Amino acid sequence: MTDTIHTPFFKQLSTLYARMDTVWTAAADHYGFHCRGCVDNCCETEFHHHTHIEKQYLLSGLDTLDKETAAEIQTRAATVCEQRAEAGKTNAPAKIMCPLNTDGLCRLYDFRPMICRLHGIPHELHRPGAFPMKGPGCEAGEPFFSATDYQTFDRTPFYSSMARLEMEYRTAVAPPGRIRETIAEMLIG
Numbered sequence: 001m002t003d004t005i006h007t008p009f010f011k012q013l014s015t016l017y018a019r020m021d022t023v024w025t026a027a028a029d030h031y032g033f034h035c036r037g038c039v040d041n042c043c044e045t046e047f048h049h050h051t052h053i054e055k056q057y058l059l060s061g062l063d064t065l066d067k068e069t070a071a072e073i074q075t076r077a078a079t080v081c082e083q084r085a086e087a088g089k090t091n092a093p094a095k096i097m098c099p100l101n102t103d104g105l106c107r108l109y110d111f112r113p114m115i116c117r118l119h120g121i122p123h124e125l126h127r128p129g130a131f132p133m134k135g136p137g138c139e140a141g142e143p144f145f146s147a148t149d150y151q152t153f154d155r156t157p158f159y160s161s162m163a164r165l166e167m168e169y170r171t172a173v174a175p176p177g178r179i180r181e182t183i184a185e186m187l188i189g
């Protein structure tokens, strides 16, 4: 997976992720908020991911695990896909744990995608021709967030950099079509 085509793109992605982590941590420190797990676990939320480069980077992380562990995770991923398909028949909101989460910890923490890194903290997003969008942060952090001033956490430059990198990656690697996949779907390829 980490061959010469992917390597320069994965390096850029890793640098972008590091920038996200730095800004997220600074904001979390500002609020005195430290995620230690909660009932409303964001790893149970059905997030969709839209970039081939993040999918391939996640799969390159899977390749770093021993075969048995990787196979066990993929089996769990297949089960999660079935459970979500079943829940989708009734449109019932489904809280189903991400197949990478074991005992509250992410098995591929260094390879987790953007939304896992940006979630939880009050933020803003600026899109051309639209009003700025503000997000409140997660419920577990609300007492911390409401107790102090808003710390600017603008997701816009991260989304823009990711879109640019994805475009360059698609041009170079030419994966088929667009994607809209959950972590579970990405893991089963």
Ligand code: SF4
Pocket: 042, 043, 044, 098, 099, 100, 101, 105, 106, 107, 108, 109, 112, 113, 116, 183
């Ligand atoms: S990839 Fe990791 S951080 Fe993201 S939802 Fe899954 S377990 Fe949680």
